Amino acid sequence: MTAETYDIVVVGGGTAGCFAAARAAKEGLDVAVLERKTEEEGGRIACGDAIKGTSTFPDVIDLDYLKEESFTNQGITLARFENPKTGNDLDIGFRGGNGAIVDRKRYGEVLLEEADRLGAEIHYDTVVRDVVQNGAVTGVTATSKGSVREYEADVVIDAAGALSLLQDKGDFGDATFDTNVNYQQFCSAYREVIEVEEPVDWHNAIVFKPTAELGYLWYFPRTPTEINVGLGFQMNKPPMKLVEELKKDLRNREEFQGATVKDKLGAALPTRRPYDSAVAPGYMAVGDAAGHVNPCTGGGIPGAAKAGTWAAEAAMDAIADGTVQEDALWEYNRRVQTDFGKRFAAMDLYNIWGSNYDVDDLVDIVSAMPGQQLADALALEGTASMNWPLKIKTAVKTFGHWGTLFELKKLNELATDLKSVYDDYPTTPDEFQDWRARRDDLMDDVYDLTGADPKY
Secondary structure (H helix, E strand, C coil): CCEEEEEEEEECCCHHHHHHHHHHHHCCCCEEEECCCCCCCCCCCCCCCEECCHHHCCCCCCHHHHHHHHEEEEEECEEEEECCCCCCEEEEECCCCCEEEECHHHHHHHHHHHHHHCCCEEECCEEEEEEEEECEEEEEEEEECCEEEEEEEEEEEECCCCCCHHHHHCCCCCCCCCCCCCHHHEEEEEEEEEECCCCCCCCCEEEEEEECCCEEEEEEECCCCEEEEEEEEECCCCCCCHHHHHHHHHHCCHHHCCCEEEEEEEEEEECCCCCCCCEECCEEECHHHHCCCCCCCCCCHHHHHHHHHHHHHHHHHHHHHCCCCHHHHHHHHHHHHHHHHHHHHHHHHHHHHHCCCCHHHHHHHHHHCCHHHHHHHHHCCCCCCCCHHHHHHHHHHCCCCHHHHHHHHHHHHHHHHHHHHHHCCCCCHHHHHHHHHHHHHHHHHHHHHHCCCCCC
8 A cells, every 4th residue: 555645644524624724835735635525525514603803813824805705694683582471572782793503515725715815635525544653643544535555644634523533533542632531522413504585683693592402503694594403412412303303493483484494414522621632653633633622502613623733733833853752742732722722621611510410400600690691601701790680680589599609609710710820721731630620620620519420
């Protein structure tokens, strides 16, 4: 079997993989992207399609082109939380500019186009089967059009998505790479793209509705008449019949009567904190393959773009220095964990806390909390001040849940403390075990407070 040799091989042509490939190819490195889909199917993925905007993306590809081609609704100004018990809606306005909904297929196509334009080789219809490893990872084997090929590389970047096959095949027992991963830390999701007959009156909102098994239904308008609808559930909960649950809710919504389904797709995604370390000798994981997803909302596009870019930059520096050991790649870990990683790790505490409560109890609490205070708390930006009449009104409405609210207050304090721990993420692998022990001590306090079973 003849090997093809590159500086960097990227497995997976999603957001993280394309940004990694584009960043390295832009600097003249030999880069191959191995994409299991055909060229016609490239870019198609199950996704909610909601995004904050191009301002959160690294300046690697042509962001104006990406926006022009794939941002179909740039007028999202608020999030709407529907209360299935009372029928009342909770609207929370966005801060710092509008959000947007994208055509995820076209978005993915543009990313692949841009990686190709900047010099990366895109190998479609190429399915990775195994990791080539001799201490360090030195490449992968893949099947393409019936033939088996080996792709050698100084660094392999794993952008193969949730529950990546490469992590099953690789031996990372002697590395810092996080192997404390199991299916219960993930969720299963399903979405459809639906065309409705009349424009919806909430085309400026992303709409959420809680459902069983710590999941939620979503309604995200790509256009006033084309809506991305979907739902998910956590895999540590009893299985949910996703298609049936979605259809049942759609039948009860007047705006979806007579609608046409244009596309349907399912997927798994992480609902856990980012991997403690996403590097091993010759190997890096990015995006969903490293838990780079908000564990409460499932949002991961901007984080994946950053992670892919930073992984490529660390890989380029390591290759230039002639070593691809963990310490040479480590700066990638530090950049992730002290940026969006600390926020996602803190959000994971609310996921842990919520798993111990019935959805009806959570809905009651959400219904009683003032909208902006709730939004600030969940964003971990510090709850906005509340005047005394509002405090009294909230206290009356939440009667019967005061113990739970006190617990949530303490959890918010622990989440703030956890972010401080992540701010101190080590600069070298030598300090990693001590840092993780400090983080795990704080997690013990979380489990003591919530009574939840340890997640990791």
